[in-house]
Amino acid sequence: MSEQTVPSNDDQIEYWNGRNGEKWVANQARMDLILAPFSEAVIHTLAPAGGERAIDIGCGCGVTTRAIAERTGKEGLSLGVDVSRPMIEHARALAAAENNPAEFLLADASSHTFDGPGFDLLASRFGVMFFADPDTAFAHLHGAMKPGGRLAFACWRPLSENSWFHVPLLAALEHVEAPEPPAPGTPGPFAFQDKDRVNAILKGAGFGGISIERLDVEMTMGRADGETGDPVEDALYQSLEIGPFSRLFADLDDTAREKAVDAVRKALTAHKTDRGVVLNGSVWLVTANA
Numbered sequence: 001m002s003e004q005t006v007p008s009n010d011d012q013i014e015y016w017n018g019r020n021g022e023k024w025v026a027n028q029a030r031m032d033l034i035l036a037p038f039s040e041a042v043i044h045t046l047a048p049a050g051g052e053r054a055i056d057i058g059c060g061c062g063v064t065t066r067a068i069a070e071r072t073g074k075e076g077l078s079l080g081v082d083v084s085r086p087m088i089e090h091a092r093a094l095a096a097a098e099n100n101p102a103e104f105l106l107a108d109a110s111s112h113t114f115d116g117p118g119f120d121l122l123a124s125r126f127g128v129m130f131f132a133d134p135d136t137a138f139a140h141l142h143g144a145m146k147p148g149g150r151l152a153f154a155c156w157r158p159l160s161e162n163s164w165f166h167v168p169l170l171a172a173l174e175h176v177e178a179p180e181p182p183a184p185g186t187p188g189p190f191a192f193q194d195k196d197r198v199n200a201i202l203k204g205a206g207f208g209g210i211s212i213e214r215l216d217v218e219m220t221m222g223r224a225d226g227e228t229g230d231p232v233e234d235a236l237y238q239s240l241e242i243g244p245f246s247r248l249f250a251d252l253d254d255t256a257r258e259k260a261v262d263a264v265r266k267a268l269t270a271h272k273t274d275r276g277v278v279l280n281g282s283v284w285l286v287t288a289n290a
């Protein structure tokens with residue numbers, strides 16, 4: 001297998017192999033509960049069939065890859081690809097424990113040369129927004145597919161429409177210096193927020209039949225049956241510990257941190273319901289054909 005040269009994804013590779021990758025592994029079960037509606041939407045749209053060959057891009061701990069493998073079966077292939085060693089190792093262990101036929105590959109999906117015949121399916125739950133050069137990455141992935149192959153992925157719509165992100169963020173910013181907003185399209189969770197950009201990337205890569213639909217889902221960030229037994233504390237842990245949001249708190253002294261944490265706790269409490277702390281998650285559900 002050979003690798004072709006594309007702009008460097010080194011920053012992302014370092015990020016997902018560091019403490020963040022370990023946090024995703026440690027919190028995999030809770031993340032999979034919160035994010036389940038999005039993988040279900042991707043898989044429902046993709047409709048994998050027995051014997052088909054699929055790639056799950058940026059598969060993380062592999063829940064989507066395993067769900068696809070249950071449909072593609074032993075005659076097919078569901079291959080999860082990710083740059084994060086801790087997450088790929090965890091994904092392999094989970095599949096082995098369930099005797100699930102999913103396979104996992106530690107590789108950069110934007111440049112890895114895939115063996116064998118073309119793939120029928122490309123899937124992703126939040127794993128396609130981290131490429132330094134998405135045009136080249138999607139052209140490369142298109143080249144790995146059979147003609148007529150199906151693509152489906154979920155990516156975040158703007159931060160302002162994702163209350164799971166902006167509610168704790170705005171509360172914290174009462175006490176924490178606002179970070180420089182990233183330039184539009186910078187690799188990261190909101191890199192694909194602009195529907196026109198996503199459409200142009202896919203079209204330029206050779207995809208047809210492109211559909212980009214809004215999907216809004218309730219995200220239960222904190223549950224009474226979570227680790228702390230208190231939905232607000234559970235949501236607080238989720239907000240502060242996991243994902244890019246946690247970077248904000250890294251350099252704070254104890255007093256500033258306490259004030260910021262209190263502000264986030266108060267903001268989350270306002271969203272407490274009988275079912276836990278419920279916030280909105282808004283994504284683009286993107287489908288296309290090779």
Ligand SMILES: C[S@@+](CC[C@H](N)C(=O)[O-])C[C@H]1O[C@@H](n2cnc3c(N)ncnc32)[C@H](O)[C@@H]1O
Nearest residue numbers: 016058059060082083084108109125126127130
């Ligand atoms: C937000 S996480 C989502 C993980 C998983 N799909 C899920 O929904 O639980 C993004 C994932 O994309 C992976 N990733 C980032 N850049 C990648 C690349 N160039 N090739 C493969 N995976 C990549 C990260 O390591 C990380 O596991």
